[in-house]
Amino acid sequence: MLSLKDFEGQKPAWCPGCGNFMILRAFNEAMVELGLAPHEFVLVSGIGQAGKLPHYTRGHTFNGLHGRTLPVATGIKLANHKLKVFAVAGDGDCYGEGGNHLIHAIRRNPDIKLLVHNNQIYGLTKGQASPTSMKGILTKTQPFGVISETFNPLAMAVALDCSFVARGFSGYSEHLKELIKEAVHHRGFALIDILQPCVSFNKINTYQWYKARVYELDNTYNPEDKILAFQKSLEWDDQIPLGIIYRVNKPTLEEQIPVLKEEPLVKQKLQLGKGQELLNSFY
Amino acid sequence: MKSIMDYSIKIGGEAGQGIQTVGDTLAHIFARAGYYVFSHQDYESRIRGGHNFYQIRLADKPVSCSRSKIHLLVALDKESILLHEKELSENGHVLYDSFYLKEKFKKANFLDVPLTELAVKHGGSKIMANTVAVGAVAGMLGMDLMIILEGIKRSLAKKGKETVEANLNAAKAGYSFAHEECLTCSFMLAEVKNPKLVISGNEAIGLGAIVSGLKFYSGYPMTPSTGIFNFIAEHALDFGLVVEQAEDEISAINMVLGASFAGVRAMTATSGGGFALMVEGLSLAGMTETPIVIVLAQRPGPATGFPTRTEAADLLFALHAGHGEFPKVILAPGTPEQALSLTYKAFNLAEKFQIPVILLTDQYLADSQWSYDGLDLTNFEYRDYRLRGEDFRGLKEYKRHAFTESGISPLAIPGEAEHVIVTDSDEHDEDGHIVEDAETRIRMVTKRLFRKMPLIKKDMSPPLLYGDINPEILLVCWGSGYGITKEVVDELSADYKIAMLHFSELFPLPEDETWLDIFTKARVVINIEQNATSQLAKLLQMETGIKIEKHINRFDGRPFTIDELKEKIDAFLKRF
Ligand SMILES: Cc1ncc(C[n+]2csc(CCOP(=O)(O)OP(=O)(O)O)c2C)c(N)n1
Ligand code: SF4
Ligand SMILES: [Mg+2]
Secondary structure: OOOHHHHOOOOOOOOOOOOHHHHHHHHHHHHHHHOOOHHHEEEEEOOOOHHHHHHHOOOEEEEOOOOOHHHHHHHHHHHOOOOEEEEEEEHHHHHHHOHHHHHHHHHHOOOEEEEEEEOOOEOOOOOEOOOOOOOOOOOOOOOOOOOOOOOOHHHHHHHOOOOEEEEEEOOOHHHHHHHHHHHHHOOOOEEEEEEOOOOOOOOOOOHHHHHOOEEEOOOOOOOOOHHHHHHHHHOOOOOEEEEEEEEOOOOOOHHHOHHHOOOOHHHOOOOHHHHHHHHHOOO | OOOOOEEEEEEEEEEOOOHHHHHHHHHHHHHHHOOEEEEEEEOOOOOOEEEEEEEEEEEOOOOOOOOOOEEEEEEOOHHHHHHHHHHEEEEEEEEEOHHHHOOOOOOOOEEEOOHHHHHHHHHOOHHHHHHHHHHHHHHHHOOOHHHHHHHHHHHHHHHOHHHHHHHHHHHHHHHHHHHHHOOOOOOOOOOOOOOOEEEEHHHHHHHHHHHOOEEEEEEOOOOOOHHHHHHHHHOHHHHOOEEEEOOOHHHHHHHHHHHHHOOOEEEEEEOHHHHHHHHHHHHHHHHHOOOEEEEEEEOOOOOOOOOOOOOOOOHHHHHHOOOOOOOOEEEOOOOHHHHHHHHHHHHHHHHHHOOEEEEEEEHHHHHOEEEEOOOOOOOOOOOOOOEOHHHHHOOOOOOOOOOOOOOOOOOEOOOOOOOOOEEEOOOEOOOOOEOOOHHHHHHHHHHHHHHHHHHHHHHOOOOEEEEOOOOOEEEEEEHHHHHHHHHHHHHHOOOOOEEEEEEOEEEOOOOOOHHHHHHHHOOEEEEEEOOOOOHHHHHHHHHHOOOOOEEEEOOOOOOOOHHHHHHHHHHHHHOO
8 A cells, every 4th residue: 555655855946825735745646546557667757856756756757847847748658658748847848948849749649647837937947937937027037027928727737738738826736636637537638737826936926816716627628629628728817716727538649659558668579680671671 | 903984974954854863773784784983973953954963973883972074074054065165184075965954066076876766766755864874874885785775674673574664675775876976985895794783971870870870860950961861861761760850950959868878779861050049959968978979071061051062061050069167079980981990989989978979971971872892881889888778677776877987877777677867957966956056067067078088098099190101291071081081192192292181070189199209200281171271180189189281172152173172282382
């Protein structure tokens, strides 16, 4: 039997009160409840406060470059599709630096679960605007306020027919834990955008700010309805929906690659004996 | 022994006319007949129009470069005549179709072959014109018709009986016409026996990767590397390879890192611009000690440069690529044969030392085709350097970046034991977790760099000396400079004590430095490079202190031909 003790990692270097702590807790509890032992999954993360999460729990870890979590995670999944693969990223990491990879990961649909710690700010680099920062906010590098439109990851994901699109809030860690479990049970690429207060650099989108706006979708909501999902994904200012926004069943990347029909790539025998035959084809 | 038979055939025309098909078909037919061939291509970055050519050298001894003089020009457009007639040798001939070129040439050495007419009449369609041309070339050369027909049958076997039949008829028509009408043709073909294999640099790398145990390839198309991608994708199902086209080169290298982390041999290939995007990933391979192989097929830069032409100006870029200090290996094959063996070496070095290895080629090597009596795969023994299965499960504890005497930590694969594998792009401890302390940093740099580097140097081979073993004149070159420089040495060896020193294992240079003596013994040292700034010479000076004073550089995007290079060398030698 797994317990939270199995997921005790390094001592977190996050600020006291940071929303990341509750995400870490939700993740660990989800693993315990799912019965996923540390050696059965891989955490791929980028650089930022979010990217440090793998060190604070236990699991196989590839903590790579800022923005590049999804390509690494895809490579791992294709090499060994028996491993559960999680990607953990910040909003800057995943929606900014690595935005292109997100688009194409959704298109490929590998069975990867992506957790985006969306604090609407660059935490680790001390408070610059991120793609999800609200228009008009002032930062040291946006002294006249953010001019660009706020990026809406969920609307984009629905538009791209992402197979699982959800929003969580680190303040509601029970709910978040359930979302993580749902994502793991779902077969295909899953995006969970997690609203995460950054107590040090985001003085606008605080716990209170989120709590005043978020609401949980109940079971009258049908996440299989794409048009409805798109509408839901556009809700923001006063009413911010939490839960599974969109879900669709479709074949995963690895299921569609003929070579991966049976065993994972890493387990397959090399066909070196056929090398000579290949060489002979040059005559 | 001087060979009598050494012909060059040039096929010129617009993009989209099928120059490559004609060239490839001829090269393969010649090789199957038992001749040695060498072919190179010159094409523009466009799909239709412009001017392209394909040059084949046909001989009865191994050949490794193109010559300036041509004996047969197949002109599929007028431009080919305007541009290349002057390259004809004394008894050189031109094959053209006056209907197609809308002009008749009254010269004795011009043979007007009604390619289109014969194609329609005997092959049933205009599109058979290229096959008529193949037949006509063979007819002019006076080859055995049966050999041509066999060759066509073989290369079209998959296309069905009707297509084969139509092509055979078209080839026969071209053959008979040229054979009868070319009264001045006096080609002398030598008697040859065993069929030769034909392989390009790109194919040799693809083949090398597959026979070295490649399982995962990710790339983003970029000339001249795309041939490798095509080759590997073509054989994916047969050899159980996963091939994924990435959204960009950053993704490609990161996917390759992920796949390697998960336990399979992985590779990507690109050219300069794509490699520039991969540089951060290269550094990540260095920090996480993840084995990967990257092919950098050079083309002229900066920026987009000449997309389809050749240059070897990314050596120092490759050498310095990646922020921070970490070991890497750079190998630059000079021939498809070397490409095959160095690809094998690349995978082994990468995995043995858990480092990135760069295979540096260029458009000239990537696309040129060489012929061989055979290539030997018997030394390509597969050795797995990873920790798997029982060996891994049996361990009491596991640390991905454990400190060891050799600097090499056990490379285990995730999911096969209860141990977790942790690695990080941040500086980390033995377990792979982020650290900030100075002491661990020093120990990690020592492990990754200072411990491994001397061991890597032990595995590197010295440059190859070809020609006189005590040369007065030493020609220094690297990578694709091999073929041309070798033949120059062959041709000048009657007059001079001359040799070539060819570098294919460029970095790090080997531990054994006895080869350095040759630089002090030779009276004249000439460095030959396909770039403007003599990058190998700079590398040598940096690593060994040796300074070369004489340089021949070419940076117009075209490869050296033997005659041009000889002239340049002669000019140097006359001054001494
Ligand atoms: C290529 C690259 N550019 C910039 C950085 C610097 N950097 C590190 S984290 C970060 C942004 C962090 O923001 P986010 O991804 O939202 O993560 P958070 O810290 O907010 O969790 C930046 C710009 C880097 N590490 N690498
Ligand atoms: S800076 Fe913000 S995101 Fe980073 S640890 Fe502190 S509170 Fe959390
Ligand atoms: Mg952030």
